[in-house]
Amino acid sequence: MNAANYLYLSALLFTIGAVGVVVRRNAIVVFMCVELMLNAANLSFVTFSRINGDLNGQVIAFFTMVVAACEVVVGLAIIVTIYRSRRSASVDDASLLKR
């Protein structure tokens, strides 16, 4: 079986995640789409690790997971803060940058 298939799957998942970030308005869903993109990248790393025959890719994927965990923690905290002040989790409501 061709390992490239995993890469194709990874590319598709990444694209779906990217579209999700742009299209969805709920901040939590947007966030999950970001996670999806990170996971897609991880899948690529693992596959590259397999193709090249060393474990560097897996280590990078590991680091990505850690950073993703950090990002989730801080990001969700931000969502909570925004929610607390604006009573809304829609990213369109936080549009103060316009003015």
Add this chain to the structure above:
Amino acid sequence: MINLAIQVGQTAAPEATLFWILAPLTFVAALGMLLVKKAVHSAILMAFVMIALAIFYIAQGAPFLGIVQVVVYTGAVMMLFLFILMLVGVDSSDSLTETIRGLRPIAITAALGFGGLMLSLLARATLGRTVVGVEAANAQGNVQGIAHLLFSTFVWPFEVVSALLITAALGAMVLAHHHRIQERPTQRQLSIDRFRGESLASAAGLPAPGVFARHNAVDVPALLPDGTAAAASVNASLKARGDVLDSSVFELGRVDTSVEEEK
């Protein structure tokens, strides 16, 4: 199951079977995540995608990552997501109509272009390359191999990442900390406020939800003596979330106020 997946990874044909069953499901789940209305459904589909990815990791000779994926993502991160959903879930159902004009076609066109270009690039990049496989690298065990790299070549990034974790934890605590502007009202103060209010009605407290004998759930408003629904009887957050049942079906069209003597 882990052993099965590892075995699958080592033999070509079963791996292909696994992939061709799981990959379309993953793709559909991801697509569904994009399309479903409710955030909770998205989260469940996301969890599915993550587990599927964990299986792919294990099948590709990365059992450590697979386990970590399950523990960290499906275990911790997704739980966090659901927890926040519970907190914030007021408008958790997202209308899928686009409000920013022209954004959706642009996004879809760009995504199609992006995906097409990526696929074509990947195809070009991997064509004719032999897959080495991680069997040799995993000779002493996958965990040992990763640990060896992590504590030799990548020890500096490892330390940096640990600092990042602590910082993130502190940051989350600072952000989530709610600074109270006014003194929290005491029980005594609340009581006084109730009795000194505009009318004594507030002194009695809010009416309880539910319609006796017919539907005494928390999401159904109580009926007033004249048969109309009492808006104050339902929790405000339920109302805001849109989870309140329409009370009109429970309203009594005609109230029989005549009393029949019991024999």
Add this chain to the structure above:
Amino acid sequence: MMTSTSLVYLIALPLAGAAILLLAGRHSDKWGHLLATGLSGSSFLVGLYQLSLMLGRSNGQRPITQKLFEWISVGSFNIDAGLMLDQLSICFVLLITGVGTLIHIYSISYMSHDPDRRRFFAFLNLFIAAMLLLVLGNSYLNLYVGWEGVGLASYLLIGFWNQKPAYATASKKAFVMNRIGDMGLSFAIMIAFATMGTVSFSGVKEAAGHTSTAALTGIGIMLLVAATGKSAQFPLQAWLGDAMAGPTPVSALIHAATMVTAGVYLITRSNFIFDAAPTAQLLVVIVGAITLMFGALIGTAKDDIKKALAASTMSQIGYMILGAGLGPVGYAFAIMHLLTHGFFKAGMFLGAGSVMHGMNDEVNMRKYGALRKFMPITFATFGLGYLAILGVPPFAGFYSKDMIIETAFNSGGSKGVILGCVTLLGAGITAFYMTRVMILTFTGKSRWDDQAHPHESPWLMWLPMAILAIGSVTSGYLLSHGDALVNWLSPLFESHGEHAELLSPVVVSGLALVMVAVGVAIAFLKYSRNEVAAVAPDDVSIFTRVARQDLMQDRFNEAVFMRPGQVLTDVLVKSDEAVIDGAVRGVGRLALGSGSSLRGIQTGFVRSYAALILIGAVVLVAAIWVVTQ
């Protein structure tokens, strides 16, 4: 050449006076004028001492030098700040300090009511010091320093009453017109350095022998431009009339002792250049001739006593320039006329100041009349100066002016005839307008306002006038007795032998006296027998009108220089606004326009930014796709 260590005191004394008075400020208000006068007088005494030393030496040993310090030393270019006192310089030194000191004394009384008298004396001292530096410098560069100093001091003094805008403008005008002349001098110095490699008088004199005539002509013309600026010669004469804005002692100083004589000094000092450049020399003569007629004609129409005298100065300096342009014979006569003129013109200006002093600062001669009885001393001194400028024997002008007329006639060919006629005519016109001044001011009936109470000036004022009057009477005889001045100066000027005599001195003197008599007679007929109107009549001939407007000199300058200059600056301003500012504003407008059109992208929605990021990623991947193909 002998060296000396005491030359510097000539300059240092008045310079120290200026410094002390300016630095001490109000604290020196009480004694400042006395100090300034004393220092100027001491400088005069030093000059006399130097003269006595010089007389004691033999002819070849007379010039002395003093090196002050090494000024510029760049490679082969070495300039020392050095002084040189020779037979020519000593004449100027004595004139400047002598007449200058008399004017100082006069000013003590004349300016006694002015709150800024101390500042006035500081500037007077500065003027004297700058002029002394000008005549004592041993190189063109040192001369240039004094030259600029004189320009500065004249600016400060002409605009002394700068609270009146017209006076401030007059000082500005003088300064700007002088700048044109200064440019000529700096060009001359540059050409001299480029062609000869030296700018010292001795070096240039030596090098002039083996330098091309073209270069020498260039230097000569540039020096002439410089001289026309400082000496108010045609075509840079326009500032002189307006310079009357300054206090009257300043006018006396500018016209008699300093400033306007600088041009004559420059040309006589540069005799070795003009002797070797006939074209430049001819130009000098032409400029002198034009100016002498120009000034004389303006003088006939002026009702302002000071402006009439100013016009006469212009005319007399024209005589000197003409004389200096006539070559070796003329130099000495030019200097002689300069010295005699210094006496009688200073005397007349101080006399005019005295008249104004008694007449509430009225300058219009039509409002004078019959002042002889009220100001006998002023009348006497002014009258002696008048006789001197007319050239009546045995007064000073007779010796000096007739020498120039005679030299003009004898300069040979048609040039000599033309120049002789011009100088003779000038003498006649001079007689006419000076007689007019005398008649209008001192004789006839009084035409004053009721407020005027004419009275004789105090002794501090008439004493200098009297001394100058004595000079007006005797200086001509003393200087020409036995050709004293000519012999004194002869070592400096190379003689080319005598010209053929066209007219003998006696004939020339006779002709000149006839012309003077005619001028005086016309003036008497016109002004003494008829009643003089207190207000200048308007129904006069076009010539009078033109002359009243200084022969259109200002109109000419305005039309030829000012208007095109304004048009040029207008064009520059417009193009600056259109092109340079336009470019700058265009950049701003471009940024603004592109910004406001790009602002549409900034919706404030996070998702639209995310979409932009996605598009960017697509472009990036597409680029990679293209590159790796």
